[in-house]
Amino acid sequence: MNDKRxxxxxxxxxxxxGLAAAAALAGKSxxxxxxxxxxxxxxxxxxxxxxEGFSFLDxxxxxxxxxxxxxxxxxxxxxxxxxxxxxxxxxxxxxxxxLRFQTGILPAPWHIVKAVLFAKGISFGEKxxxxxxxxxxxxxxxxxxxxxxxxxxxxxRVSRRLQSGFWQPLVLGALNTPLTSASVNTLANVVxxxxxxxxxxxxxxxxxxxxxxxxxxxxxxxxxxxGVGIRMGERVGRLQTLPGGRVAxxxxxxxAVVTAVAPYHAAALWPKETPSSLTSVLDxxxxxxxxxxxxxxxxxxxxxxxxTGFAEGTAQWLLARGGLGGDEHEVAAVISVSDELSIRDSAxxxxxxxxxxxxxxxDIGEPLAGRVITEKRATVASxxxxxxPDCAWLHHQNIYPAGDYLHERYxxxxxxxxxxxxxxxALLLADWRR
Numbered sequence: 001m002n003d004k005r006x007x008x009x010x011x012x013x014x015x016x017x018g019l020a021a022a023a024a025l026a027g028k029s030x031x032x033x034x035x036x037x038x039x040x041x042x043x044x045x046x047x048x049x050x051x052e053g054f055s056f057l058d059x060x061x062x063x064x065x066x067x068x069x070x071x072x073x074x075x076x077x078x079x080x081x082x083x084x085x086x087x088x089x090x091x092x093x094x095x096x097x098x099l100r101f102q103t104g105i106l107p108a109p110w111h112i113v114k115a116v117l118f119a120k121g122i123s124f125g126e127k128x129x130x131x132x133x134x135x136x137x138x139x140x141x142x143x144x145x146x147x148x149x150x151x152x153x154x155x156x157r158v159s160r161r162l163q164s165g166f167w168q169p170l171v172l173g174a175l176n177t178p179l180t181s182a183s184v185n186t187l188a189n190v191v192x193x194x195x196x197x198x199x200x201x202x203x204x205x206x207x208x209x210x211x212x213x214x215x216x217x218x219x220x221x222x223x224x225x226x227g228v229g230i231r232m233g234e235r236v237g238r239l240q241t242l243p244g245g246r247v248a249x250x251x252x253x254x255x256a257v258v259t260a261v262a263p264y265h266a267a268a269l270w271p272k273e274t275p276s277s278l279t280s281v282l283d284x285x286x287x288x289x290x291x292x293x294x295x296x297x298x299x300x301x302x303x304x305x306x307x308t309g310f311a312e313g314t315a316q317w318l319l320a321r322g323g324l325g326g327d328e329h330e331v332a333a334v335i336s337v338s339d340e341l342s343i344r345d346s347a348x349x350x351x352x353x354x355x356x357x358x359x360x361x362x363d364i365g366e367p368l369a370g371r372v373i374t375e376k377r378a379t380v381a382s383x384x385x386x387x388x389p390d391c392a393w394l395h396h397q398n399i400y401p402a403g404d405y406l407h408e409r410y411x412x413x414x415x416x417x418x419x420x421x422x423x424x425x426a427l428l429l430a431d432w433r434r
Contacts, residue, residue, distance in 0.1 A: 019421070035232050098165035379411065
């Protein structure tokens with residue numbers, strides 16, 4: 001791709017990975033973004049404002065961290081106002097039925113040490129044990145043989161109370177994978193680059209806006225101002241390789257293409273001559289669901305903590321939406337790995353979550369409205385030694401995959417998606433300059 005002109009580039013998919021790639025390519029290429037849906041954002045998108053009795057609805061309630069540096073860079077680029085967009089809170093852990101701690105003013109890592117030593121809901125011996133377990137993950141190297149978190153916990157003889165009150169909700173929330181199949185090396189990466197990376201890295205960044213206003217809308221508006229072509233509602237068929245290294249997208253020739261789509265859509269998008277050894281990796285992936293339950297009450301919902309969790313319950317985390325830019329009568333419940341529960345009916349989901357709300361708000365009445373949203377293939381399972389596809393063949397065809405499933409260190413998170421999109425754009429531009 002040796003040429004002095006700007007490359008003509010297509011980005012396929014306007015999720016967070018595609019938007020990150022597009023922002024990195026804007027001004028450095030003749031760029032067109034294709035999105036099959038009518039709404040940008042991918043699996044972190046808005047479903048609308050003031051709908052069905054709610055202030056706004058998203059396809060999932062996302063919890064972000066101060067360690068999401070690539071996300072912050074992207075948002076700064078497109079002009080997001082962090083003060084309007086997020087509630088930022090110090091790291092805290094509040095299980096309504098168990099372990100509770102909150103970090104204070106001490107510098108890292110002593111803010112974590114003190115928080116655990118003064119934690120409530122566990123014995124002093126368990127506090128020492130938890131500190132040692134966290135330290136072990138902090139020092140763990142990816143070169144060590146991978147195993148499941150359940151195996152690692154067994155080797156450390158972790159008590160049932162610590163497993164149910166800390167490790168299980170942490171792993172489900174961060175990896176969206178059960179303890180019995182979650183990678184301990186991936187968990188260690190999350191701990192090292194998140195909680196243990198510095199005091200600010202572990203802070204909660206809770207969105208105060210719907211996900212469209214949070215990123216997708218300002219990103220699309222910014223891209224349009226940069227002269228980027230945005231084609232919403234245009235589905236792309238299988239890519240075709242052309243003579244001279246160009247790639248056809250719906251019959252239009254481009255110098256390079258970024259495919260920022262889910263892994264279960266990627267194989268059908270890549271050229272028909274793509275090696276089976278590459279697509280077979282994607283065929284072997286397992287997925288887990290995430291269910292979000294929204295409930296609206298006549299009374300204001302007042303939770304004991306901004307992020308209230310349950311060691312034993314259907315809802316793993318509750319968030320009162322009054323403090324997050326929504327209506328104070330609304331609550332959002334997050335259930336990771338929801339495919340492993342036997343609940344299938346929306347009425348049952350709402351009844352189970354309402355029972356959890358009543359555990360911390362006993363005087364709350366019956367909900368006036370409810371909505372259940374399940375992403376059936378929300379994330380790729382973060383299993384030990386999960387193989388990533390070797391994309392070298394695609395790169396030689398000037399096709400650059402992007403997506404959270406490609407990240408070498410992280411589970412399927414928004415930060416992984418953004419980093420992957422930025423990395424794909426950087427590689428594309430480097431190849432073009434060469």
